[in-house]
Amino acid sequence: MDSLSARTIIGRAAISSPALLPPQCLKFSVSFRSAAAPFLGRSAGARSAGVGRISCAAVSVSTPVGGTDAAVSSAAAAVASKPTVLVSEKLGEAGLEVLRGFANELCAKISLCDALIVRSGTKVSREVFEAAKGRLKVVGRAGVGIDNVDLQAATEFGCLVVNAPTANTVAAAEHGIALMSAMARNVAQADASMKAGKWQRNKFVGVSLVGKTLAVLGFGKVGSEVARRAKLVSFDEAIATSDFISLHMPLTPTTAKIFNDETFAKVKKGVRIVNVARAALDVFTEEPPHKDSPLVQHPNVTVTPHLGASTVEAQEGVAIEIAEAVVGALNGELAATAVNAPMVPAEVLSELAPYVVLAEKLGRLAVQLVAGRSMVAGRSGIKGVKISYASARNPDDLDTRILRAMVTKGIVEPVSSVFVNLVNADFTAKQRGLRITEERHFLHGGNPADAPPRSRFASALSDSGEVRVEGRVKDGIPHLTHVGSFAVDVSLEGNLILCRQVDQPGMIGRVGNILGDDNVNVNYMSEPSKDTLSKIGDVPAIQEFVFLKL
Numbered sequence: 298m299d300s301l302s303a304r305t306i307i308g309r310a311a312i313s314s315p316a317l318l319p320p321q322c323l324k325f326s327v328s329f330r331s332a333a334a335p336f337l338g339r340s341a342g343a344r345s346a347g348v349g350r351i352s353c354a355a356v357s358v359s360t361p362v363g364g365t366d367a368a369v370s371s372a373a374a375a376v377a378s379k380p381t382v383l384v385s386e387k388l389g390e391a392g393l394e395v396l397r398g399f400a401n402e403l404c405a406k407i408s409l410c411d412a413l414i415v416r417s418g419t420k421v422s423r424e425v426f427e428a429a430k431g432r433l434k435v436v437g438r439a440g441v442g443i444d445n446v447d448l449q450a451a452t453e454f455g456c457l458v459v460n461a462p463t464a465n466t467v468a469a470a471e472h473g474i475a476l477m478s479a480m481a482r483n484v485a486q487a488d489a490s491m492k493a494g495k496w497q498r499n500k501f502v503g504v505s506l507v508g509k510t511l512a513v514l515g516f517g518k519v520g521s522e523v524a525r526r527a528k529l530v531s532f533d534e535a536i537a538t539s540d541f542i543s544l545h546m547p548l549t550p551t552t553a554k555i556f557n558d559e560t561f562a563k564v565k566k567g568v569r570i571v572n573v574a575r576a577a578l579d580v581f582t583e584e585p586p587h588k589d590s591p592l593v594q595h596p597n598v599t600v601t602p603h604l605g606a607s608t609v610e611a612q613e614g615v616a617i618e619i620a621e622a623v624v625g626a627l628n629g630e631l632a633a634t635a636v637n638a639p640m641v642p643a644e645v646l647s648e649l650a651p652y653v654v655l656a657e658k659l660g661r662l663a664v665q666l667v668a669g670r671s672m673v674a675g676r677s678g679i680k681g682v683k684i685s686y687a688s689a690r691n692p693d694d695l696d697t698r699i700l701r702a703m704v705t706k707g708i709v710e711p712v713s714s715v716f717v718n719l720v721n722a723d724f725t726a727k728q729r730g731l732r733i734t735e736e737r738h739f740l741h742g743g744n745p746a747d748a749p750p751r752s753r754f755a756s757a758l759s760d761s762g763e764v765r766v767e768g769r770v771k772d773g774i775p776h777l778t779h780v781g782s783f784a785v786d787v788s789l790e791g792n793l794i795l796c797r798q799v800d801q802p803g804m805i806g807r808v809g810n811i812l813g814d815d816n817v818n819v820n821y822m823s824e825p826s827k828d829t830l831s832k833i834g835d836v837p838a839i840q841e842f843v844f845l846k847l
């Protein structure tokens with residue numbers, strides 16, 4: 298009679314000493330379009346019987362466990378041969394020093410560059426990413442605004458974008474205050490008039506700043522620095538009553554053209570507007586603006602050529618900040634100032650490290666279990682992935698973006714030539730029509746390794762077309778713990794043979810002998826030959842089996 302139990306027939310014994318890491322486990326089910334065979338080998342009849350035994354054979358530790366950081370792993374590999382960093386705009390000397398110690402000579406061609414550092418004057422468009430031919434790993438913006446970088450394209454090409462968001466804050470705030478004072482007292486106009494040989498004291502009578510109302514729109518780093526230098530009233534009151542308005546919002550679809558006819562109709566007559574964010578006065582929609590621009594030429598307008606960040610101190614600051622961020626990214630670290638990838642604190646990252654490996658391996662395992670012939674065609678046929686996270690952490694505190702990215706990587710890479718990383722994982726999943734849903738469960742009662750093993754088999758492959766795999770980390774090593782509802786326990790290292798068989802004695806020996814005849818040592822495993830695999834499939838009691846490359 299068949300048995301419903303499951304056990305490991307070849308492989309390492311499960312070690313379940315108390316885990317150092319907080320208990321967590323990860324399981325997910327994969328639904329796929331066709332009723333493809335869940336395992337290679339003889340399968341269909343046995344599957345529909347719904348009974349039998351799943352056994353796992355873990356073979357070899359031939360490949361080292363992968364790195365913990367998906368985002369820039371290939372960049373890290375490139376470091377060995379010194380990456381090339383293109384600095385396309387004037388950057389402070391201290392930042393260049395950091396880069397010189399790290400990179401080869403600067404290169405004019407983007408396809409030869411691993412990283413690109415820009416200020417606001419370089420448009421890093423989709424064409425730039427296309428021309429990079431996959432080599433460009435990081436774009437560093439030596440400043441705050443990333444409206445000159447096509448973030449969508451960067452993400453699609455798996456290129457990390459980092460900025461230097463703090464070092465020029467004070468410079469911009471000071472420039473805002475400077476413009477406000479200059480505007481109130483007609484400094485620029487009076488200066489131009491004197492240089493033209495005139496002495497027009499009556500023409501340039503200004504207004505005092507004392508007692509005036511200032512509205513700060515965009516209360517972020519720069520805006521709040523400006524506010525510290527002024528006394529404020531509430532926003533609603535300010536917009537209607539302000540004598541000065543200081544803009545510090547980023548350029549986004551909602552802030553673009555925020556000062557339009559309608560807004561101007563609401564402001565106080567004679568209001569003075571300072572803009573050191575994005576739009577006009579220090580910064581312009583088109584830079585440089587046309588020399589005959591009515592705005593630039595208007596006698597009531599004080600203009601500066603995007604000087605907000607241009608102080609010696611600010612430029613040294615952003616240069617160092619961006620150089621360190623780019624070098625860090627090329628070294629495989631997750632940058633704290635990443636714009637298009639999750640920012641994960643170092644301590645969380647090290648805690649997640651084994652789960653990162655587990656997530657990718659479960660993804661690889663699942664896609665090979667469900668893919669069948671469609672893998673040959675380069676697509677998995679998978680349309681839905683449900684990932685369940687069980688953790689002793691509060692589910693609201695569980696940041697799953699890295700693990701989700703690694704599951705996607707595991708599912709997509711074996712069946713395509715797409716390189717998936719933390720930057721492009723969600724985009725890649727969406728583009729390939731992979732619907733990923735996530736569930737977070739609070740794990741009561743501590744270490745899941747101590748929980749009684751579940752071995753009842755509901756269905757390995759349900760009628761709705763789901764294969765379930767589940768894993769845990771034990772002593773820092775990712776383990777496969779369930780396939781369908783079969784409980785198994787095998788470390789996810791090297792490659793794996795899963796067999797389902799009629800429960801009868803001698804099966805371990807038979808499979809082991811077949812592998813041994815092919816010189817396949819279960820600990821130092823090379824890939825079994827097709828012949829060997831077909832011999833395993835020929836053992837009458839084996840109902841189905843699959844060889845999985847992890």
Ligand SMILES: NC(=O)c1ccc[n+]([C@@H]2O[C@H](COP(=O)([O-])OP(=O)(O)OC[C@H]3O[C@@H](n4cnc5c(N)ncnc54)[C@H](O)[C@@H]3O)[C@@H](O)[C@H]2O)c1
Pocket residue numbers: 441442443462465466469514515516517518519520545546547548549551552573574575579580603604605606607
């Ligand atoms: N002129 C320069 O040389 C110079 C120098 C530094 C920064 N900047 C620009 O100044 C701007 C602000 O920089 P920061 O470092 O303070 O950025 P920040 O992200 O710290 O602040 C932006 C603030 O704007 C707010 N905001 C966004 N959309 C809004 C909306 N629709 N309504 C109201 N508030 C909104 C955000 O909540 C945030 O508080 C950016 O555009 C940056 O590029 C210019």
Ligand SMILES: O=C(O)[C@H](O)COP(=O)(O)O
Pocket residue numbers: 416417418439440441442443465603605606607
């Ligand atoms: O967003 C910024 O940081 C400022 O606009 C500064 O731009 P810059 O680096 O080109 O001076």
